Amino acid sequence: MIRQSKKDAILELKNTGMSLRKIARTLKVSRNTITKILKDPDEAAPHRESRHEEHVPLIRDLFKECKGNAVRVAEELESRHQITIPYQSLTWIMRKHEIRKRKKRR
Secondary structure (H helix, E strand, O other): OOOHHHHHHHHHHHHOOOOHHHHHHHHOOOHHHHHHHHHOOOOOOOOOOOOOHHHHHHHHHHHHHOOOOHHHHHHHHHHHHOOOOOHHHHHHHHHHOOOOOOOOOO
16 A cells, blocks of 8 residues: 555656656656556545454453453354454454553563
8 A cells, every 4th residue: 555645746746747657666666556546646545344343342251251361362262152363363453442452661
């Protein structure tokens, strides 16, 4: 995904008269990407919901039951409910829904 700052730079360089090929070389972005941005500069990336969103209440309950152990939550989801969620996705869901607080840095 291209950040807004890079999109702005592409639009600005094109307005100064720079060619697509030169913009692509300068910003290290493909010409196809530049063409798409110039056609619709305000287009945002589609927002997708996680396929595991429906399990948030269950994850919240298991997190309390497992005393904050995310690995144990993953094991319980799989053994009791036959729901397989990768550990990284599980921890992301926990942070997103504020089930697990971030650890303090020293």
